[in-house]
Each structure stands twice: as structure tokens, then as C-alpha cells.
Amino acid sequence: xxxxxxxxxxxxxxxxxxxxxxxxxxxxxxxxxxxxxxxxxxxxxxxxxxxxxxxxxxxxxxxxxxxxxxxxxxxxxxxxxxxxxxxxxxxxxxxxxxxxxxxxxxxxxxxxxxxxxxxxxxxxxxxxxxxxxxxxxxxxxxxxxxxx
Numbered sequence: 001x002x003x004x005x006x007x008x009x010x011x012x013x014x015x016x017x018x019x020x021x022x023x024x025x026x027x028x029x030x031x032x033x034x035x036x037x038x039x040x041x042x043x044x045x046x047x048x049x050x051x052x053x054x055x056x057x058x059x060x061x062x063x064x065x066x067x068x069x070x071x072x073x074x075x076x077x078x079x080x081x082x083x084x085x086x087x088x089x090x091x092x093x094x095x096x097x098x099x100x101x102x103x104x105x106x107x108x109x110x111x112x113x114x115x116x117x118x119x120x121x122x123x124x125x126x127x128x129x130x131x132x133x134x135x136x137x138x139x140x141x142x143x144x145x146x147x148x
Contacts, residue, residue, distance in 0.1 A: 006062045012085050014059030020076040020083075021057075023095055032075075041071040104137055 001009070025031045038048045046067045055061045066080075073080035081089035 001062075009085065010056075010062035011059040013062065013083075014057055016083055016085065017057055017072070019095060020072075020078065024076060026101070037072070037075055040075045041068070044071045044074065046071045 021032055034050055034053055037053070038050075041048045044067075048068065048071075052063075056063055066084075069084045070080045073083045076083070078095065079089065082091065082095075
């Protein structure tokens with residue numbers, strides 16, 4: 001693996017882990033902590049130091065540790081192949097559904113922010129912003145369903 005490939009793989013792993021952290025938070029209402037993750041892994045016989053977690057979650061170094069991938073996949077209740085970034089690994093349904101929800105929620109927050117900050121803007125302009133954001137969400141969903 002070249003340095004560029006290793007950097008890209010590390011960044012992709014970090015993105016998948018942050019996505020899984022977001023999904024877990026949405027499901028449980030609280031963020032999974034390093035202590036919870038480390039304790040879970042320790043129970044499976046895998047050690048995870050805080051420094052190793054930090055460089056993995058920030059995409060600073062690519063890790064090829066099958067036991068770690070399997071432990072993290074078990075913690076997040078996903079397939080280890082997805083976490084490892086294996087070619088052809090499918091995005092878990094709960095992750096895909098959560099992504100759709102997050103897109104919709106972000107669009108709603110942007111609409112709300114625009115309405116508050118652009119208070120003196122015309123109703124027509126606010127409606128145009130709303131239509132644009134709705135179209136962006138719809139386009140993202142169409143491109144996702146077109147790839148399935």
C-alpha cells in the first residue's frame with residue numbers, strides 16, 4: 001500500500017467510525033464514549049489505548065487489525081467488512097436510514113437558521129431557500145437509491 005493509499009484508507013476508516021458514532025448517538029440519545037468502547041473491546045480480549053483510538057478516529061494512521069475491526073463492528077452492530085472498508089461491503093440499512101434522517105435534519109436546521117438570521121427577507125425568498133434545500137435532499141436520496 002502506497003503512502004497515499006494508506007492516508008486515504010485511514011481517512012475513510014475515520015469517516016466510517018464517525019458515522020457509526022453518529023448513528024449510535026441517534027439511536028441511544030447519548031454519545032458513545034472512548035471508555036465504553038474500550039471496555040467493550042477489553043471484554044472481547046482486544047486492547048484499545050486512548051492514543052490509538054485518537055489517531056484512528058482522526059484518520060491519522062491506517063490500522064489493519066482484524067480483531068479491532070471485529071470488536072468495533074460488534075460494538076456498533078454492523079458487519080466488520082463495512083468497517084474495514086472491504087470492496088463490495090454494503091452500507092448497513094440502519095446507517096443508510098440514519099444518513100437520510102441526518103440530511104433532512106440538517107436541511108431543516110438550515111431553513112430554521114435562515115429564517116432567524118434573514119428575518120427581514122421576503123417570504124418568497126425564504127420559500128425559494130426552502131425549495132432549494134428540499135431539492136438537495138431529494139437529489140441525494142435519488143442518487144442513493146439509483147446506486148442500489
